[in-house]
Amino acid sequence: MIKELSELGEIIRDEKSKNERIHIALKQEIISIDLVIHDDGRFERFQPIDKVRTTCEAVTAKKGKARLLLDRAEEVLCYGGNKAKRKHELFIKKLKLYSDLRELEPVLKFYESNKANGFDKARQRFENDIPKEKDRKGNIAFRLFNAEKRIHEEEAVYQKIIEIDMVSQEKSLSKFRTTCSVCGKNTYAIPEIHEKIKTVPPVDDGKYAARSIVSYNDNAYESYELRRNANSSICARCAKNYVEGLNWLLSAGPRVKNKKGKEFTAYTNRKNFGSDTTMVYWTRKNELLPEIDQLEAPNPDNVARLIESVSSGTERDSRYLEPDLFYSCTLSGSAARIAVRDWIETSLFDFRKAIAKWFQDIAIDEYNADLKKTQTHYARLYDLARSCQRKNLDGSNDKVDTSLARVAACLWNVALKKIPPPLWILTKVLQRARLDKDGVTAGRAALIKIILNRNNRGGDFMVTEKIEQSDRPVAYVCGQIFAKLENIQYATLGDRNAGIRERYFTYAMTSPASAFGRLFDLNSKHFTKLKNEKAGLAITLDKELQELCQDIDINNLPATFLLEQKGQFAIGYYHQRQKQFSGTKAKDNKEEGIE
Numbered sequence: 001m002i003k004e005l006s007e008l009g010e011i012i013r014d015e016k017s018k019n020e021r022i023h024i025a026l027k028q029e030i031i032s033i034d035l036v037i038h039d040d041g042r043f044e045r046f047q048p049i050d051k052v053r054t055t056c057e058a059v060t061a062k063k064g065k066a067r068l069l070l071d072r073a074e075e076v077l078c079y080g081g082n083k084a085k086r087k088h089e090l091f092i093k094k095l096k097l098y099s100d101l102r103e104l105e106p107v108l109k110f111y112e113s114n115k116a117n118g119f120d121k122a123r124q125r126f127e128n129d130i131p132k133e134k135d136r137k138g139n140i141a142f143r144l145f146n147a148e149k150r151i152h153e154e155e156a157v158y159q160k161i162i163e164i165d166m167v168s169q170e171k172s173l174s175k176f177r178t179t180c181s182v183c184g185k186n187t188y189a190i191p192e193i194h195e196k197i198k199t200v201p202p203v204d205d206g207k208y209a210a211r212s213i214v215s216y217n218d219n220a221y222e223s224y225e226l227r228r229n230a231n232s233s234i235c236a237r238c239a240k241n242y243v244e245g246l247n248w249l250l251s252a253g254p255r256v257k258n259k260k261g262k263e264f265t266a267y268t269n270r271k272n273f274g275s276d277t278t279m280v281y282w283t284r285k286n287e288l289l290p291e292i293d294q295l296e297a298p299n300p301d302n303v304a305r306l307i308e309s310v311s312s313g314t315e316r317d318s319r320y321l322e323p324d325l326f327y328s329c330t331l332s333g334s335a336a337r338i339a340v341r342d343w344i345e346t347s348l349f350d351f352r353k354a355i356a357k358w359f360q361d362i363a364i365d366e367y368n369a370d371l372k373k374t375q376t377h378y379a380r381l382y383d384l385a386r387s388c389q390r391k392n393l394d395g396s397n398d399k400v401d402t403s404l405a406r407v408a409a410c411l412w413n414v415a416l417k418k419i420p421p422p423l424w425i426l427t428k429v430l431q432r433a434r435l436d437k438d439g440v441t442a443g444r445a446a447l448i449k450i451i452l453n454r455n456n457r458g459g460d461f462m463v464t465e466k467i468e469q470s471d472r473p474v475a476y477v478c479g480q481i482f483a484k485l486e487n488i489q490y491a492t493l494g495d496r497n498a499g500i501r502e503r504y505f506t507y508a509m510t511s512p513a514s515a516f517g518r519l520f521d522l523n524s525k526h527f528t529k530l531k532n533e534k535a536g537l538a539i540t541l542d543k544e545l546q547e548l549c550q551d552i553d554i555n556n557l558p559a560t561f562l563l564e565q566k567g568q569f570a571i572g573y574y575h576q577r578q579k580q581f582s583g584t585k586a587k588d589n590k591e592e593g594i595e
């Protein structure tokens with residue numbers, strides 16, 4: 001995983017370096033003030049600038065170090081508290097390292113031979129020229145009077161920085177002569193400290209803590225007298241690359257506004273699962289993946305096209321002739337570290353096949369009351385996970401139930417690896433279907449369908465998208481009968497009383513033999529009442545009920561249903577209800593003369 005992240009970091013840097021100069025020894029920094037001097041080192045003026053980015057020497061872990069030609073007032077002007085003296089010395093020491101560069105002559109004169117007109121004057125004028133204290137805190141850079149570039153931006157300076165970096169790399173290399181475990185080379189030294197990863201959840205006090213993904217901060221993990229990350233054998237270049245790659249994945253995306261006008265990042269390579277887990281994904285060549293957006297917000301036409309193209313192989317023949325790889329990793333922060341929950345690597349072609357299969361497996365019919373027709377429902381992956389989350393009495397999601405991230409991460413894995421979802425998710429979704437007011441929603445039915453089908457080892461009943469007419473298992477038919485009984489009760493009483501679903505759904509699903517005895521007693525009362533009021537409707541509904549009952553041995557129902565049978569019961573109930581919705585509406589329309 002570190003290798004793939006490191007390769008991505010390299011690609012991102014290559015893209016950036018088309019416009020900017022980027023080398024491992026160089027870095028982007030922001031400048032706030034130009035210190036303008038003359039060739040002879042004479043001070044001219046301070047020029048405040050509106051924070052611009054510039055490429056300069058990269059200094060990691062700044063403590064005890066100064067940057068060449070670009071730093072804060074403490075270093076450049078020996079300005080500020082008692083630490084300034086030491087910092088200024090470091091700055092001058094760094095300058096001396098580069099004293100053979102012709103470009104630096106004016107700066108050296110500023111500090112030495114022409115100090116009275118240079119440094120001393122600048123020091124006197126600083127507070128006056130930059131009146132606000134907060135403006136004095138930014139980086140200061142040297143610029144020659146009337147020159148276009150700043151001194152540190154001269155090509156010769158960059159060259160020298162790179163050169164010195166190589167020499168110091170070689171020096172430290174002699175200390176740890178280890179081959180990098182990621183790139184297999186020994187060009188760069190093995191650093192003891194890696195930079196931090198910035199935005200892995202959870203947030204503490206509204207902020208992301210910077211965390212490490214590779215870290216040996218406990219002595220117990222250190223060996224062979226190697227300090228800290230030197231134990232991981234990752235070279236400086238690869239360490240820099242993987243950190244940049246991962247930070248890019250976690251933050252890439254345009255800034256957009258939501259409906260309330262609040263700005264947020266529309267991540268292109270990241271999905272959050274709940275509040276403590278996030279997933280990042282990319283391809284080896286860092287290409288965009290429209291299929292992922294489908295998981296997030298499926299559009300039936302696009303899904304249909306995806307399934308079609310994958311099954312017919314046309315996409316493979318044209319676009320994906322070249323094999324590209326797809327990667328994804330799921331991360332959670334814990335204290336200062338990052339835990340890798342999951343790592344997936346697959347070919348882009350298999351990835352697309354897996355997504356297409358996922359959609360086929362979660363496709364389920366749903367009656368759309370607005371359009372007055374039944375259509376295929378493709379749930380968002382996140383909504384499927386959401387449908388397992390416990391709810392509060394007011395219908396909002398119970399935040400204490402932290403299973404959301406676990407279920408979402410698990411379903412993601414299921415989708416990409418084409419594996420069966422674990423049965424504990426079935427237990428969870430059935431529990432929500434029994435206890436929540438909205439019951440067996442399309443999302444829950446879709447989830448139950450994929451769990452049952454992918455776990456169906458050699459069993460002969462496969463749940464289909466549409467209602468099943470023949471060869472159904474007993475539990476499925478019981479679910480249908482339950483929906484029909486509910487239908488009759490509703491026709492008789494309306495929604496004045498608690499429906500039989502609230503009172504009997506769990507009972508019927510777990511102990512069918514005794515529950516259905518009770519339910520049929522109750523139904524005969526409803527039927528008698530309905531026959532007196534709406535004879536025609538009573539006869540139609542009863543006929544439909546009798547037809548369903550004929551398909552199974554209604555007087556010999558099992559005492560209990562097992563977990564998978566409970567799932568079949570829920571699906572039978574769901575399918576029957578969708579059918580009833582569409583049937584009722586068609587009838588209503590006829591009566592009202594709409595059709």
Ligand SMILES: [Zn+2]
Nearest residue numbers: 180183235238
């Ligand atoms: Zn390396």
